[in-house]
Amino acid sequence: MPFAIVQGTAVMVLPKDLYIPPDALEVFLAETFEGPLDLLLYLIRRQNLDILDLPIAEITRQYMEYVEVMMDLQLELAAEYLVMAAMLAEIKSRMLLPQPKRFDEEEGDPRAELVRRLQEYERYKQAAEDINTLPRVGRDVFPTDVARPDLKVVRLPPRVELDDMLTAFREVLQRAAMYEHHHIQTEPLSVRERMSIVLSTIKRDQFTDFSDLFNIEEGRSGVVVTLLALLELLKQSLIELIQTDAYGPIHVKVADTAEHGTAE
Amino acid sequence: MNTQELKHIIEAVLFAAESPLSMNQLTGLFQADNAPEPSTIKQALTMIQEDCADRSIELKEVGSGYRFQVKQDYAQWVAKLWEERPARYSRATLETLALIAYRQPITRGEIEDVRGVSVSSQIIKSLIERDWIKVVGHRDVPGKPALYATTREFLDYFNLKSLDELPSLAELRDIDAINAELELVMPEDRQPADVEADDQTGIAGEDSFATDSPELTATEEIDEPLSAEN
């Protein structure tokens, strides 16, 4: 059995020449302190003193007694306890000085700052106790734990906004502009699209009728787009146009040299 | 999809989820073009809540969303099954947590000012590891100390929907005001400095109350409280 527990440290043996104030032992046995403010609050509450009307001399005397006991017990005393001791001594001396009326307004009650700090600490000390009594998961609150059915989890592809793609494209253009020989040509997109459609339509080992590639319903501009697409594909040697007789039907097929046609 | 079916889906998902589900997550279950209105989902949640009246569980809204939990009337029975005793927290830990909860965003130095003793790194570390607090910014003073705030997990753990639900702080009484009454001195005698300090504390406490989601606002506030105090 430790003799006392002070600030979490077990005290097994009492120093022989130690004078212990009558109630000090009781205090040490009762609880540990979270610092000088906590100790002061204990002294105040134990004697039912009004925090706003602190008998500073008496409180200082009691405080010093406890601090001395702690030092005698050779506990590692936090520096904060000594700072508080000095502060108490200073307040005490200022309380003793006669206060000329005209200085009152400037200095006010010498205890004011200490009282403010004590109250401030006390409200959070109370708040800590309140939090400790809140319902808590695993103690008062038990979320349900229900088994899941068999799941097939899908991995979804990212979402993309058109603007994201356009922004990316603008940046490529800006970068590409730095290389002159990489000028990006500006065929209308409809031609580009039509090139892809034609390539997907025609077959490698089978001729497609040239006229089948045109859709009259698209009107003149549609026909022109298809023609431009065919010419561009021809230029890039991606297709072959074959006409066996003059004025005979024209056939289109994937250029011989190109291995493997469409992927579809 | 009719309301009954919607209710069943939401119930199923809430039961299967490992943590509370927010309205966003519930809405996100459905195809964007076919998602029920938030008000419809809210309605289904209310119906589920009503269904629980005669059962031993309830649907509770906490910080990060909705979850089913055993009603506290039955907690004692459930606790019998729990082998692990719930953790106890030291006063130092609880006081530090209280200061962060009520005064967020707050630095370690500011916590130490109120408590009158130093706060060990271990306490801060363990609170962060528990996901109860997090760093939301840095105060613009020498050393750039971290500003701490509580998380949604903190609210979840303590069964709270928002910081508003924390017990309210005790009122501060003003020594000069009391003295003024006792000594029948003119009320103007209140020290401007003291009044200001008290007011600020009051404001700080209430301000952090008012924000539902400290995470979101905290970053904006980083510079504000400082300049107000210094």
Added chain:
Amino acid sequence: MNTQELKHIIEAVLFAAESPLSMNQLTGLFQADNAPEPSTIKQALTMIQEDCADRSIELKEVGSGYRFQVKQDYAQWVAKLWEERPARYSRATLETLALIAYRQPITRGEIEDVRGVSVSSQIIKSLIERDWIKVVGHRDVPGKPALYATTREFLDYFNLKSLDELPSLAELRDIDAINAELELVMPEDRQPADVEADDQTGIAGEDSFATDSPELTATEEIDEPLSAEN
């Protein structure tokens, strides 16, 4: 204790338990001298089972005891909670997609020429898997590289009737010119870094339905694009 109360206790305990509970464990909840008969407990379990008929969960007896489980009918909805949505495509992927859209049919080498950096097979693969691009032929040069073009699904996704509806190169350049002018007028407003950051936030906002806190997704965004692709 009446049957109704017994039912509630058993329900509460089964809901909170992490694993199935055996009859022994259920009986063990009660004081030995006051424990209900196993038959009474069994009766309560049957009542709970019947209550579930019109709900999305069921009480199942499995090897080691009884447990609540979400009905299989709702598996597809529950699965959505675990769906992963990669944060976003990398810039490289978007640029590749844009070049295929604007310059189709185009080979990988040609894309690389314009971009000035190589295009990973993974990027092409992910776009093909998404059905946004396809091989429409092969260019007649050594190696016979595949020619890529966009698909109908690509148009559908971006809600376009045809590629014509994409802004023309000239229009895109105009936008650049307008931006450039804005920069001259208000250089501090349109820092290149800001523009990029804005874009990212925009994307992050839409993708991150699962995460509530913007801070979290923002940091993930920075690392994600790479891992999403690799």
